[in-house]
Amino acid sequence: MPSKIKKLLILFIIFTIFSSITTQFLAYTFNYQESLTGEIYPHIYQPYACIEWHINYYKEFEPIFLNVYSQVLFGFSLFAVVYMSIFLLFKRKEQKHLNVHGTAHWATKKEIEATHTLNRKDGLYIGGWKEKRKALHYLRHNGDEHVIAFAPTRSGKGVGLVIPTLLSWSESTIVLDIKGENYAITAGWRKHYANNKIFKFNPNDPTGESSKFNPLAEIRLNTTYEIADTENIVIMLLDEKGEGLKDFWEKGGKTFLSSLILHTLYIAKNEYHPTPSLSDIYKVLNSKSLDEILADMSSYYHNQETQT
Structure with a gap:
């Protein structure tokens, strides 16, 4: 049942009770005169009979009506104050232990609708919601927020x-x-x-x-970034654990491998060969001795023209 209809129904019930009590109190005050209309059983009247009595007899018996109205209103007010005090007292006691075992729970339909993921036709699938005795509704998210699905394997x-x-x-x-x-x-x-x-x-x-994918093709040759680009790749190769290059040999290895990669790239560029890959660097390291490699690197004219 929609919330608006529920609220109207509650107001209707409260008004009916208030009107019924007022009717019976007025009938008692008038000593159940035969002229009082709306009698169902002896001394029992229709809930809204007081409205007709007010229209017909208020001007003639205004003090009696005002006295009854004030007493009924006072009684209702007193009842409301006592009821709300007891209700808030018990609610406060209950709230102290509501979250003792956590607040996680299966989302209600109202909570799901508030996320704007119900019955969407686009976006990421993030779950499903099955209404009682009805079909399964998929939940899809298409916002700017990040999404993570956390669950055990399989x-x-x-x-x-x-x-x-x-x-x-x-x-x-x-x-x-x-x-x-x-x-x-x-x-x-x-x-x-x-x-x-x-x-x-x-x-x-x-x-x-x-x-x-050839990471060496991403090195920006003939620019001020070529050394930094090369060293970034070399560090990823040498520093597998991400702890940094600590001793002289590791740092020296980085310098040598960075120089060899740049040397090989410049040879390919100057002689119009395809861009070398890491497998080509591996072949160079295994085809010549260290002295031969260093000699080639020192004697080759790299024709480096740095551009910004």
């Missing part, structure tokens, strides 16, 4: 949330798909129906179907 996060989202989200997306399940299930739909370009990046893929 509890249905992928099947219930991720895959439905990937099969309905038409915009671009980056998916960390360690097992490859999301790609296998959703890539076809996203390519043919969402008109997405699909790139599967898996450096350990032995089939050669993985998309390629």
Whole structure:
């Protein structure tokens, strides 16, 4: 039942009770005269009979009516004060222990509607709500806020949330798909129906179907950023734990590897070869001795023209 109808019904019941008490009190005051209309049983009258009596007899018996009205109103006021005092007292005692075991609970329909996730046709799937004896309603979020699904392994996060989202989200997306399940299930739909370009990046893929990424191609040669760009890549290779390069050998290794990468990139640029990758750096390290590599690096004219 809607809240507005409930409020109107409560007001109607209160008015009926108030009117019934007033009617019976007036009848008692007038000693149940036969001229009083609306009698149902002996000394029992219709709840709203007092309205008709007021219209017919108020001017003639105004003091009696005012006295009855004031007494009934005083009684109702006293009852309301006592009732509210008892109600607030018990409510206060109950609230002391409401959160002793936490406040988590299943959301009600009103709480779900307040989140604006019910019956949406777009956005991320974040759950579902099943109304009693009715169909399941999906909950979807399409706001600016971040969304995180936290649940144990094999509890249905992928099947219930991720895959439905990937099969309905038409915009671009980056998916960390360690097992490859999301790609296998959703890539076809996203390519043919969402008109997405699909790139599967898996450096350990032995089939050669993985998309390629060469981090060395992102180094901005002939700029003031080339050394910093190169060192960022080298640090990620040498400092696996992210604890920083501590001793001389680690720092020296960073300097040497950064120099070798820049040397190899300049050779490719000057001689119009394809941009080298990390595998090319690996081949250089294993094809020559350290002295030969250092000699090549020191004797080669790199033709470095720094641009800002």
